[in-house]
Amino acid sequence: MRFIRGRIQQSNRSKMVSTNRKSFVKHPSYVQQYRFFAHTLLIFGMINVDLPQVQSARPFNGSMEMDNSRYLSTPQECARQCTEGESPKTCYYYFTVEIYNILGTACELCTPGPNNSLTNECQCVTSDGVPTTVLTVNRMIPGPSIQVCLGDKVIVDVLNKMEGMELTIHWHGVHQEKSPFYDGVPFVTQCPIFQGNTFRYQWIAGNAGTHFWHSHTGLQDMDGIYGNLIIRQPPNQDPNSHLYDYDLSEHIVLINDIFHEMPTDRFPGLVNRRGLDAPVSALINGKGQYTNSTTGNTTETPLEFFHVSAGKKYRFRLITAFTTPCPAQLTVEGHKLTVIATDGQSVEPRVVDSIVSLAGERYDFIIFANQTPRAYWIQLRAIGGCNGSEIQQVAILSYHINGNYSTPRSKPPTYNPGLPTGLALNQLGSNCNKTQTNMLCVGDLRKAGFVDESILKPNPDVKVWLPVRFMAYTTEELFQAHTYKSFLLPPPYVESTSLVNNRSFSYPTSPLLSQRKDIPASDICDHETTPANCGSPCFCTYLINCPLDSVVEVIIFDEGAVTDLSHPFHIHGYAFSVIGQGESPEPNATYLTLDQIQELDRKGLLHRQFDRPPSKDAIAVGPATYVILRFRANNPGYWLFHCHYTFHLAIGMSVIFNVGEPSDLPPIPRGFPVCGNHLPPMKFAGDNSVY
Template sequence: MYNGRGCRRACVKGAPPMTCRYHFVMEYYSTLGPACRDCPNNRTACFERQCVTADGIERGIMTINRKMPGPSIQVCQGDMVVVDFENRIPGAATAIHWHGILQRGSAFSDGVPQLTQCPIPEGTTFRYAYEADEIGTYFWHSHDGLQKMDGLTGSIIVRSLKDPSFQHYDWDLPSHVIVLQDWLHQYTAERLPGPRRFRRGQRPDALLINGRGRFINPVTNSSNGIPLSEFRVFPGFRYRFRLIHAGCLVCPLVFTVQKHYLTAIATDGSPNKPVVVDSLVILPGERYDVVINANRPVGIYWISLRAVGECENLNIYQEALLIYEGASYNSLLASPSPGPAGLPEGVVLNPLAGACKPGQPGVCVNQLQAEGPLLAVDPVLTSQDVIRMTMTFDFHTFDYDSLFKNPHFYKFYVPAPSDIQVAGRMNNISLILPPAPPLSQPDVLENLCASGSEKCCQNPQTEGIIPGHRECINIISVPTGSIVEILYLDNMNTNGGLTHPIHMHGLMFYVLEIGSSDDRLMGKHLLSYDYRNNPNPNKKDTIAVPSFGYAKIRFKATNPGYWLIHCHILFHLDSGMGAILKIGEQSEFPAVPKGFPRCGDYKPGY
């Protein structure tokens, strides 16, 4: 039953779970390659089975099964997902993370190289296996280097008749999964550490909606004619659309649909009481499920995606089409594209800068309430026996001598617009990963620390020391079953321009508070959390922390293992903006399968 044949089905009460098998083949590929034949001159050719158009600009990419986005895994709750991942890329290793899947009892399938597994070498196949035990909208992506940005991503949908959101829509179609990507016109590795003068920085060249879009030449204002993504509906029905931000760069995206409200019913897989908005802001790693009521006159309506934040004035946007059955393409002539200005944003879900104050048209995720009746307040929210910790994140800015006249080779990248070199940090540490995964090779950390290696954060630095800055394996340990509250503090004051999406592997957390820079300056982040403000908060696994603002989350550490916490902006993570949460002790971790691959340093005694 390879490639999930039979698993994309209506979930039936009482039906036994299935084992859903997939074969993923990772290759170098190209946009508008030979499979596309005469696209875009011949529109039909743009839909050939193995044609990847992107935005119509030719470039090399990486793909799974010659698709972008890659194959969509759509299963029922309780199914076992088994993916044989075959690496056919010369000279490259990889690992695949199943973003939002909690991996209870299968931490070795979480897909973080050097933490939960060894990278998958060229010419080998690694079998991932996990239970789809939570309903919701998730996605998979490479977690090795910069590969995700070059095309290695796709959706995961877990459905169930127990979904409490059923009452809010009529149809939940596989074709209404929307994968959003930011996109570059060159391999991403060319931007790390990045050029100093030509095309520097980490802003996208374009956006894609389900792997498609039209690039508008900024000089001639002409389009290359690539077909846009289309989503079809019948009049009079309510449709569930699942939005996934699989992008990697610094610009949040505003999603709007012409003349239609969005009824948000879930975030990061967790159902919430419906909230009606005009638009929503979505950051890398986040997912939102919305209901669109096809109650407008029969026609074709614009779906608008616009980059904001640091990209606010760069006119980076993309479009798709919402097509009512029976509509004529001629109707587009009467409703021209909104273009870079986008559609009116109105009431915004997840607004930037934590702008959820009385009188402002915004709904923050800490204001969402979980779907279902409130039978009792969760003890996680009311407990006073809480491990509280603060996690700050910022950038260390190097001067010339500390970076280039130093025996230690610190990792860095060159952001725009200034000619500076920076490294991402959490709690003043740029994260590096161990030489072997401690989940399956527990001696690796003990040996590093015993050897005096600077890679162990417990050991002092001996060479090239930079005051207040370290590069080491940053592990935070908590006991299994403990209640943990984390205060995320953004220590970079970028005047509201840069919002960090912080993702936590292996866990869902309650979103308690989100505060703007003004709230932080007033000291509100220092106040104790009062669960009575929202006794039924929603859960997430990725939280957008406002620029120089804060977010407060809480969870019960019920999933033993090593779990990565990191900014989901790719260059921030790869330059160190992450930490490792260790839950429990090695004896509590799930046993790795027999024959699990091993790796590590090779230092023979001569």
């Protein structure tokens, strides 16, 4: 039996989200507020409440849109069990994007209930209890949940109400076949949505899985503009559906890292501030608590609860909305995790004790509630290069006992030693070509269900070598008069930019997809050539041209000498097969060179394996390692392939796969917004001079 739990009674819901706190405290201090949250948490722990069903109330104009059409379905109607042969729904969402605050005055009115990411009836955003300025969609973090069935039509109207800011929204993991213009990359697939404007995204949910959405503009995905996006499918289409009893709308584990300040305060970076590019805290579904390491005080904001019943098996969906290179490690006290999918693609089940996931990755796993019925800790730790910061967050897996849910009797686990991590999937620094007892690499997973054998032929049609590194400037060359090169200033304060194949990606002045003719050819480079006088490094819009339907092999490798730093690369418009992972054959090497890796390839020493390679759309490229990916270029468009660490993206760690010819592209929607430079001849009214 599988189902999404039914909608709760209105009275029950209002009990959870509309508690009037004014009757408790007038003009509360934050300390009092935290006590109130703790009190509320206690109530939730003691009473038997069901969880709210997915919803996203819309402001007036959105509701009007709904009322005016009998063809549109609400978010609640769309978050349903998917059945074979059911006719698709048209699911409507309204996003209002604003500059907003954590623990603002809305918190005088109400406290968000468990799984607040699914509702915006309470406009109080608690985060980890540290008041900061954020950007929100519908005054929620995470923003509204989109949960639909395969084949549904999705419409999202995005109203930008941020003062002086622009944005686009990317639907991470959705392939946008026939709708590349709704992929949400500024100046690649569309113009940014300007303040006060509404942009309608509409696309078909064409590939099932656990995905998410986030702003693709500037540093905004670090600020709170993200939410989950689940495309379910009928059970008979999921090769692993027999392994679990429930796939519940509230069993989504969206994790992210935060700064406690606007990320623009850290970009390009301030001199003499330690750990400038490392996060300070992490959240689980937007919730958590924070311990100030100086005072030792811990906030008392609500933690996230995941409810289960003894003896049942549940599908959980982990979404890593991290925006820094910190790998995230998730562990559930006393429970194994059976991994059944990654990035929306099914894999043969593998049982592990913990999962390591980087920015942009998703992992679906099953928890069998077969332990003593009580409450257990879920621990999230930022590891790898972020080890020293001891960033962690906890949530609670709570068994249903006699109509009640409880909180753990033990104290939360501390960062060190943490819950036992045992056999870890995707552990970085692991040697992926040797058998290891406590680590499993992504490449060790095997795809379940359909495998496209045609892309596994010995020789691909297009082979692309992609070395990735940083380039350090000298201070003198960066700050030459009248030059303004983009840079990042990470510790130890070396001015740096990102290079992929010796090019630093810069966005064009108009969208490639809709206004290619408006972009000067001199701004564009390809894999072989760069424009004349482009300089070193060459800042250009880097296109890798792929003939339609060709099999493309990408060998991406770490050419930089920064240890303990992995780049989580994500592709738009596709999933790729991971056919190889490996590292420099030289012991203690900190990087690979193009000559080295091509020599290894000639000798047949690059590790490739063609037995049901897993499909993904995001993968980490670790220090001195390479990853070999393949995909069939059958989706025409301009598709970004980039490091998902936001600061690295901001300094050019991107390329674009340009698939097909202009004539292969679907027609641009009528009235699609245009943008670009305004550089007319220099002329003034009544003046015939030529300047």
